[in-house]
Amino acid sequence: MDRVDRVVLIPPPAGDDAAAGATVPARADAYAAAPLLNCLLREVAEPLTERGERHEYRLPGVDRLLRVRGERRPTEPEVYAAGRWHRVGHTELVKLVAEELRRTTGLSNHELPAEMTDSRDAVAALLTARAGATAPEDPYRRSEQSLITGHPYHPAPKARGGGPVAGWLPYAPEAYADFPLVLLGVRADAVVEEGDTSALDALGQAPPGYRLLPAHPWQLDLLGAGLAPAFADGRLVRLGTTAFDTWPTAAIRTVYAPERDLFLKFSLDVRITNDIRRLWRHDLLKLRRTDTAVTSAFAAMETHAAWLSDRGYRTADFAFEELAVLVRDGLHGHLLPGTTPLLAAGLVEGFEGSPMAAPSDPAAWWEAYLRAVVPPCLTAFADHGVVLEAHLQNTLVTVDADGTPVQALFRDAEGVKLLPEVTRAAGWERLVYCLVVNNLIEIAGALAEPRPGFDPWPAVRRELARHDLPEAAALLTAPELPGKTNLLLRWTGADGADARYLPLPNPLCTVRSSVPPSAPPSGPLSPGGRTPG
Numbered sequence: 460m461d462r463v464d465r466v467v468l469i470p471p472p473a474g475d476d477a478a479a480g481a482t483v484p485a486r487a488d489a490y491a492a493a494p495l496l497n498c499l500l501r502e503v504a505e506p507l508t509e510r511g512e513r514h515e516y517r518l519p520g521v522d523r524l525l526r527v528r529g530e531r532r533p534t535e536p537e538v539y540a541a542g543r544w545h546r547v548g549h550t551e552l553v554k555l556v557a558e559e560l561r562r563t564t565g566l567s568n569h570e571l572p573a574e575m576t577d578s579r580d581a582v583a584a585l586l587t588a589r590a591g592a593t594a595p596e597d598p599y600r601r602s603e604q605s606l607i608t609g610h611p612y613h614p615a616p617k618a619r620g621g622g623p624v625a626g627w628l629p630y631a632p633e634a635y636a637d638f639p640l641v642l643l644g645v646r647a648d649a650v651v652e653e654g655d656t657s658a659l660d661a662l663g664q665a666p667p668g669y670r671l672l673p674a675h676p677w678q679l680d681l682l683g684a685g686l687a688p689a690f691a692d693g694r695l696v697r698l699g700t701t702a703f704d705t706w707p708t709a710a711i712r713t714v715y716a717p718e719r720d721l722f723l724k725f726s727l728d729v730r731i732t733n734d735i736r737r738l739w740r741h742d743l744l745k746l747r748r749t750d751t752a753v754t755s756a757f758a759a760m761e762t763h764a765a766w767l768s769d770r771g772y773r774t775a776d777f778a779f780e781e782l783a784v785l786v787r788d789g790l791h792g793h794l795l796p797g798t799t800p801l802l803a804a805g806l807v808e809g810f811e812g813s814p815m816a817a818p819s820d821p822a823a824w825w826e827a828y829l830r831a832v833v834p835p836c837l838t839a840f841a842d843h844g845v846v847l848e849a850h851l852q853n854t855l856v857t858v859d860a861d862g863t864p865v866q867a868l869f870r871d872a873e874g875v876k877l878l879p880e881v882t883r884a885a886g887w888e889r890l891v892y893c894l895v896v897n898n899l900i901e902i903a904g905a906l907a908e909p910r911p912g913f914d915p916w917p918a919v920r921r922e923l924a925r926h927d928l929p930e931a932a933a934l935l936t937a938p939e940l941p942g943k944t945n946l947l948l949r950w951t952g953a954d955g956a957d958a959r960y961l962p963l964p965n966p967l968c969t970v971r972s973s974v975p976p977s978a979p980p981s982g983p984l985s986p987g988g989r990t991p992g
Contacts, residue, residue: 460584483590484583486582486768487549487816488548488549490586490607490662491578492533492534492552492580493532493533493611493701494611494613495575495946496610497947498613499518499525500516500533501945501961501963502944503520503560504518504519505519508845509514511715512528513526513527518559520537520558520560520561520563521555521562523559525537525538525539525555526544531611531904531908532594532637549553549576549579550576552968554571554572556572556575556614556946558949560947563792564954566951568951568952569963571615571949571950573638574618575618575620575926576614577620577621578614578617581617581618582607584624584628585617585661586607588633588635589634591986592634593826594635594810594811595635598799599799599802600706601810601811602801602805602813603706603707603708603715603802604636604708605805605808605809606632606633606709606805606808607633608808610656612891613639613945613946615875616732617668618732619631626677627677627729628675629781630675630676631707631709631711632706632711635690636706636707637701637704637754638704639704639705640673640674640676640700640705640723641673641674641675641699642662642671642673642674642697642698643671643673643698643782644666644671645667645671645672645694645782646669646695649775649777650670650672651774651776651779653743653747653758653772654770654772655748655773656773656786658699658719658770659672659673661719662719662776663698663701667825672774672784673701673723673784674784675712675725675726677727677729678712678725678726678782681727681729684719689740689775689777694777695775695928696706699908700843701716703716703719705723708722709778709802709804709805712727712731712736712869713725720789720790720792722788722789722870723785723786724738724787725738725783726738733945737783738774738779738784738785739780740779741751742873743780743783746872746873749872749875749877752844752845753766753845754766754768754843755797755843757839760838760839760842762834762835763795763831764794764831764835764868765869766869767787767788767790767793767868767869767872768787768872769872770788771786772784787870790868794857795866798858799858800855800856800859801858802851803832804852805903806852806856806905814862814863815862815905815906818862818863819861821906821913823863824863824864825902825906825915827863827864828856829918830922831856831901832864832898832928833919833922833923834851835869835958836849836890837923837926840886841926844877844879845876845877846881846886846889846890847894848874848875848889848892848893849890849893853870854867854868854898855868862874876889884986891941892942892943892960895967896941899919903966920935920967922968923935935967936968938962938964939962939969940963940964942960942961942963943959944959944960
């Protein structure tokens with residue numbers, strides 16, 4: 460039985476949710492609705508009243524009332540019509556959002572509603588797959604492959620390009636996938652590379668006159684006949700597959716080879732969240748400059764934190780972006796003895812064995828997390844002009860035997876910005892969005908939600924106040940934080956790099972201000988650069 464069959468042909472879901480009577484379609488609706496509702500409520504809706512666990516909003520474009528249960532992950536959406544409240548399923552919610560945005564923006568968009576539906580259907584496929592699979596024993600891998608919800612503020616976080624399930628499920632981290640890489644030989648005179656790519660030569664054996672180039676099997680499927688001329692004239696040859704399996708991280712196109720302790724990042728011609736996930740030429744050409752700056756910054760810090768260096772890339776000149784592979788540091792040379800790395804996004808999503816599920820002392824755990832994550836980000840910015848993309852998917856936290864955070868590891872030079880290539884103000888706004896809005900607010904929410912009365916923000920204020928940085932001091936009194944408008948960005952067809960922000964209430968500010976729901980999004984945070992989904 461091949462890999463597609465092993466992943467797809469599995470029993471129906473079991474487990475606590477199914478046992479309680481929830482079907483896969485109902486669970487998929489709930490998973491997909493939460494981030495879509497988060498976007499709608501943050502970017503468009505006008506808050507009205509709170510009645511117990513229900514929160515009411517007005518949708519100004521369609522002039523309808525909407526209410527949901529809960530705040531951090533909204534559930535059970537209902538609209539008011541004909542004198543009573545009516546439950547709204549995911550299909551109806553997509554239609555409602557589309558009509559609201561059409562009237563609000565004056566623009567039509569047929570692509571995004573299809574992505575929302577694709578995202579929901581992908582969740583259903585993933586839930587079914589997980590029901591027949593065994594979770595990995597390695598807690599780090601479990602944390603990377605736990606993200607069924609994914610980005611909590613994106614309208615279609617699990618969309619997979621609309622392709623058939625059999626085409627992408629064998630490579631899905633959420634389905635606990637693992638697979639060998641395809642090995643290609645590229646004629647030596649067609650190779651383009653920069654930096655340290657020696658790890659690629661150890662993956663197999665290339666014939667004389669060729670260099671080894673691993674390829675993601677899904678990307679090869681997507682490229683299809685486009686590579687036929689290169690195979691026909693000998694610029695490319697197939698050399699089989701690696702003798703070992705790799706497994707995909709939360710980023711999907713980045714895989715980890717545990718036998719080699721090596722991360723490899725590939726191009727993937729699929730839109731995932733806001734962008735087609737290619738290794739773009741302009742990003743590759745600035746990779747060495749960016750990675751060198753970050754590596755130097757971490758080397759100069761007095762910290763246990765570490766940077767997973769993007770050492771170099773290799774590709775073919777006739778398919779520069781399509782076949783590019785980036786070589787990234789593994790974990791073992793960076794971890795403190797006796798610690799276990801975990802993906803920060805996995806801590807928010809939750810997975811079996813997560814140390815954040817039941818810490819013996821939540822306040823001490825939170826303070827340890829802040830000590831590990833915040834100082835290296837602020838020091839890199841203040842002392843070295845480096846703006847880390849420290850969002851949940853680029854932050855690893857190592858924990859000791861008791862589950863207490865002791866160290867942070869950061870990754871992905873593609874998302875890093877350097878001063879003065881961006882202005883200091885733009886760089887700081889980007890750091891605040893990634894570190895505070897995307898990372899700390901989500902971790903704080905997941906920690907505080909099941910613990911009424913636990914206030915995570917005094918500890919954050921204390922941590923920020925320890926740093927002699929004017930921007931950090933100003934952040935403690937700023938009434939607003941920048942919130943990215945992923946729904947409006949995708950609806951208006953803006954480039955993924957052209958981020959727009961709207962003001963969110965700042966939980967760090969002890970004096971609250973009222974943020975107008977109609978406040979317009981700000982301009983691009985970092986023109987010409989990628990921003991996190």
